Amino acid sequence: MDTDRTGEALAALATELRVGERTPSAYATTVRDRIDERDDDVRAWVDGGKSRAWLRAEADALGDRYPDPDPSQGAEHGGDRPSLFGVPVGVKDIFHVDGLATRAGSELPVGALAGPESTAVRRLRDAGAYVAGKTHTTEFAYFAPGPTRNPHDLDRTPGGSSSGSAAAVASGTAPLALGTQTVGSVIRPAAFCGVVGFKPTRGRIPTDGVIPLSKSLDHVGTFTRDAVGASLAASVLLDGWDDERASEPDEAATLGVPDDLYLDQASDAGRKAFERALDALANAGYDLARVAAIPDIDDVNDRHNTLVAAEAALAHGEWYDRYASRYADATRELIEDGRSTPVSALVRGRRGRNELRDSLAASAAEHGIDAWVAPAAPGPAPGGIDDTGDPMMNLPWTHAGLPTVSLPAGDVDGLPVGVQVAAGFGEDERLLSRAEAIADAVAGAA
Amino acid sequence: MDTDRTGEALAALATELRVGERTPSAYATTVRDRIDERDDDVRAWVDGGKSRAWLRAEADALGDRYPDPDPSQGAEHGGDRPSLFGVPVGVKDIFHVDGLATRAGSELPVGALAGPESTAVRRLRDAGAYVAGKTHTTEFAYFAPGPTRNPHDLDRTPGGSSSGSAAAVASGTAPLALGTQTVGSVIRPAAFCGVVGFKPTRGRIPTDGVIPLSKSLDHVGTFTRDAVGASLAASVLLDGWDDERASEPDEAATLGVPDDLYLDQASDAGRKAFERALDALANAGYDLARVAAIPDIDDVNDRHNTLVAAEAALAHGEWYDRYASRYADATRELIEDGRSTPVSALVRGRRGRNELRDSLAASAAEHGIDAWVAPAAPGPAPGGIDDTGDPMMNLPWTHAGLPTVSLPAGDVDGLPVGVQVAAGFGEDERLLSRAEAIADAVAGAA
Numbered sequence: 001m002d003t004d005r006t007g008e009a010l011a012a013l014a015t016e017l018r019v020g021e022r023t024p025s026a027y028a029t030t031v032r033d034r035i036d037e038r039d040d041d042v043r044a045w046v047d048g049g050k051s052r053a054w055l056r057a058e059a060d061a062l063g064d065r066y067p068d069p070d071p072s073q074g075a076e077h078g079g080d081r082p083s084l085f086g087v088p089v090g091v092k093d094i095f096h097v098d099g100l101a102t103r104a105g106s107e108l109p110v111g112a113l114a115g116p117e118s119t120a121v122r123r124l125r126d127a128g129a130y131v132a133g134k135t136h137t138t139e140f141a142y143f144a145p146g147p148t149r150n151p152h153d154l155d156r157t158p159g160g161s162s163s164g165s166a167a168a169v170a171s172g173t174a175p176l177a178l179g180t181q182t183v184g185s186v187i188r189p190a191a192f193c194g195v196v197g198f199k200p201t202r203g204r205i206p207t208d209g210v211i212p213l214s215k216s217l218d219h220v221g222t223f224t225r226d227a228v229g230a231s232l233a234a235s236v237l238l239d240g241w242d243d244e245r246a247s248e249p250d251e252a253a254t255l256g257v258p259d260d261l262y263l264d265q266a267s268d269a270g271r272k273a274f275e276r277a278l279d280a281l282a283n284a285g286y287d288l289a290r291v292a293a294i295p296d297i298d299d300v301n302d303r304h305n306t307l308v309a310a311e312a313a314l315a316h317g318e319w320y321d322r323y324a325s326r327y328a329d330a331t332r333e334l335i336e337d338g339r340s341t342p343v344s345a346l347v348r349g350r351r352g353r354n355e356l357r358d359s360l361a362a363s364a365a366e367h368g369i370d371a372w373v374a375p376a377a378p379g380p381a382p383g384g385i386d387d388t389g390d391p392m393m394n395l396p397w398t399h400a401g402l403p404t405v406s407l408p409a410g411d412v413d414g415l416p417v418g419v420q421v422a423a424g425f426g427e428d429e430r431l432l433s434r435a436e437a438i439a440d441a442v443a444g445a446a
Numbered sequence: 447m448d449t450d451r452t453g454e455a456l457a458a459l460a461t462e463l464r465v466g467e468r469t470p471s472a473y474a475t476t477v478r479d480r481i482d483e484r485d486d487d488v489r490a491w492v493d494g495g496k497s498r499a500w501l502r503a504e505a506d507a508l509g510d511r512y513p514d515p516d517p518s519q520g521a522e523h524g525g526d527r528p529s530l531f532g533v534p535v536g537v538k539d540i541f542h543v544d545g546l547a548t549r550a551g552s553e554l555p556v557g558a559l560a561g562p563e564s565t566a567v568r569r570l571r572d573a574g575a576y577v578a579g580k581t582h583t584t585e586f587a588y589f590a591p592g593p594t595r596n597p598h599d600l601d602r603t604p605g606g607s608s609s610g611s612a613a614a615v616a617s618g619t620a621p622l623a624l625g626t627q628t629v630g631s632v633i634r635p636a637a638f639c640g641v642v643g644f645k646p647t648r649g650r651i652p653t654d655g656v657i658p659l660s661k662s663l664d665h666v667g668t669f670t671r672d673a674v675g676a677s678l679a680a681s682v683l684l685d686g687w688d689d690e691r692a693s694e695p696d697e698a699a700t701l702g703v704p705d706d707l708y709l710d711q712a713s714d715a716g717r718k719a720f721e722r723a724l725d726a727l728a729n730a731g732y733d734l735a736r737v738a739a740i741p742d743i744d745d746v747n748d749r750h751n752t753l754v755a756a757e758a759a760l761a762h763g764e765w766y767d768r769y770a771s772r773y774a775d776a777t778r779e780l781i782e783d784g785r786s787t788p789v790s791a792l793v794r795g796r797r798g799r800n801e802l803r804d805s806l807a808a809s810a811a812e813h814g815i816d817a818w819v820a821p822a823a824p825g826p827a828p829g830g831i832d833d834t835g836d837p838m839m840n841l842p843w844t845h846a847g848l849p850t851v852s853l854p855a856g857d858v859d860g861l862p863v864g865v866q867v868a869a870g871f872g873e874d875e876r877l878l879s880r881a882e883a884i885a886d887a888v889a890g891a892a
């Protein structure tokens with residue numbers, strides 16, 4: 001499937017919709033046509049996506065709410081239309097959306113999981129977007145996979161847990177999709193699917209209305225086709241987004257490379273692709289600082305995974321008590337492990353998040369590092385769809401709560417690979433403003 | 447000390463302040479005079495209370511903000527003055543108050559515990575009250591006592607953990623005080639000190655800005671001299687307070703008595719005093735239904751105490767890691783116990799809260815019970831101030847999150863005893879509207 005030519009970059013699309021060059025209804029039809037064409041194979045959308053009539057009704061309602069801009073009032077800027085006017089969004093099926101069931105990739109009764117609409121979805125609606133449907137997630141955003149396939153190779157996983165959201169953007173059936181990441185559930189599938197994934201600083205998008213996996217580690221994130229689109233979505237979704245900081249020019253930056261046991265976790269192919277991306281960055285004028293930034297990666301991995309298990313046991317307490325037999329084996333093991341974990345491990349895990357954040361900040365300060373770069377996944381998407389791949393390259397950044405973005409960086413034997421860029425805590429605007437130039441530098445590097 | 451004649455009932459005082467019969471400044475002086483007179487003995491106030499000048503400045507600022515009501519604009523109702531205009535409030539020293547340090551009865555450095563002002567305090571300020579100072583708490587609202595003594599007998603405990611708040615209201619140095627309850631820290635000291643303690647339904651007063659002991663069990667509550675005052679304070683503090691429901695007439699009610707192993711926990715003296723209160727209620731026309739409502743009290747006690755320990759270990763994680771040696775033995779044992787607790791016990795404890803709430807509701811429905819009555823403490827205040835007494839009579843109501851109020855019910859050998867009344871979840875308005883008549887019935891019963 002030639003995916004590169006089929007999806008719209010979010011910012012350009014949003015402009016066309018705002019100024020009236022495209023209508024929400026016509027674009028809804030385009031999207032539905034593509035779902036018809038591609039989603040029998042890719043299976044990004046729950047229940048094959050919403051019907052043509054349903055999508056048209058949602059799109060028409062927006063047209064009614066925000067009429068054509070008055071040409072005398074600056075129609076070329078879209079008048080009063082909000083920034084995501086008419087944009088259809090794919091929403092990972094662990095977000096509550098009014099009017100749509102939440103199944104969370106699970107066999108639990110729908111009523112057990114119901115709840116009020118999430119703030120993240122509400123913010124997109126307030127910006128003029130509409131929910132085009134739910135996208136497949138692994139069970140409860142852990143590892144038991146859904147039916148989604150990688151648009152670049154249908155015999156491979158799209159990654160997870162935000163499998164459907166990544167695949168929908170990659171197959172051109174959504175210009176924007178919501179996901180979540182507790183270990184590597186946004187950045188890894190973005191890399192496997194060749195799109196841009198963004199996971200903001202912990203806490204900058206509220207996680208209410210999202211079925212929790214690990215309350216202190218869950219992050220809401222986005223999928224778009226490019227970094228500009230990620231910025232546009234972030235400007236709507238993040239608490240306290242600062243346009244001014246986001247538009248500061250990208251001066252020559254020093255990029256830190258955590259060249260230690262952490263980096264050794266990548267596969268040979270992934271490591272080679274990453275080194276080619278580093279060469280491309282050096283050629284583009286970036287300074288690279290190779291630093292042993294996460295030498296204690298084994299400890300970090302251990303305390304993060306323990307914390308995920310313990311908090312999953314807490315979050316799923318009553319659901320699991322009632323419906324344990326309906327849980328997939330992997331999730332059941334996680335929760336049972338979590339239940340037997342002592343509270344001390346929770347305390348240690350939560351404290352460790354701050355310690356890693358502080359040590360990375362100290363290391364960045366010491367070496368004049370503006371952002372970190374790392375492989376977005378150990379390598380390209382593994383074969384088969386029973387395993388969504390390993391999130392280990394994403395884990396420490398999630399643990400520390402730092403903002404990260406995955407940028408397409410060429411391919412290995414035709415399969416996309418990505419570079420992951422991380423900035424300091426709260427530096428989402430700077431990260432995304434830098435991401436554009438970094439994306440240009442690494443595109444096609446591998 | 448003749449405490450009964452020295453303190454003001456909150457509602458009458460607030461009316462006098464609003465209509466201008468008393469001024470905030472004059473009342474601040476009165477309160478400071480009483481602190482001078484009594485608090486060297488009672489030691490309800492941290493650092494002996496705030497200075498005369500400080501209190502006057504706070505009171506004067508309110509007078510400036512809300513000038514004398516215009517006689518032509520209904521001066522007899524206080525004009526635009528809010529309902530607690532000019533009322534000084536004693537605040538348990540685990541609430542953050544802007545401008546005052548939070549010590550939480552502990553030896554931790556003040557900077558370690560600092561945080562933004564609590565919503566509860568903010569709501570009182572918005573209603574025209576001011577903070578008159580911090581009152582002593584046991585260490586971190588657990589069992590290691592502060593210096594406060596029982597105003598009715600200086601050789602006895604005032605109860606805890608809200609020791610200073612109960613003693614301040616009992617000794618007439620505050621007409622209203624804030625406390626918190628995680629097991630029995632409002633209702634028990636209210637009973638020991640002969641005042642009215644009110645603990646609302648779990649969640650109806652936000653607990654932000656309060657040093658947590660157990661986040662899922664902590665409740666903010668109040669101390670006043672009578673039930674009418676508790677209603678007035680509740681109308682300001684509680685989410686969604688419904689004046690209409692609070693003013694419904696108190697029809698003849700059926701009061702449930704949990705006559706089972708729970709009740710057997712009271713002392714002989716406490717049990718006899720409670721039976722006299724029940725006789726008084728029967729004489730006043732209440733129907734009494736003796737029901738085995740909490741036969742599994744041992745399980746309830748166990749899972750509640752386990753939950754307190756585990757959540758204290760979580761809440762105190764980083765503080766304890768850094769300052770363990772500064773913790774009192776009792777609190778250190780609690781946290782160490784909590785750290786070794788498996789997550790499964792947390793899950794079980796949290797689930798158990800809902801199960802007890804449901805079983806009490808079912809029992810009430812089956813027997814036509816409008817409210818529950820029980821001893822507010824096992825007996826009168828024990829001797830000495832090294833032990834704040836046992837919260838076991840309060841524990842199940844806190845576990846279930848039900849609203850409870852402690853009403854003075856006479857004395858045993860000159861020491862106050864109280865009756866605890868509990869209503870269904872969310873039925874705070876009905877509870878407090880009933881409490882007035884119940885208080886009249888049981889006053890002086892023992």
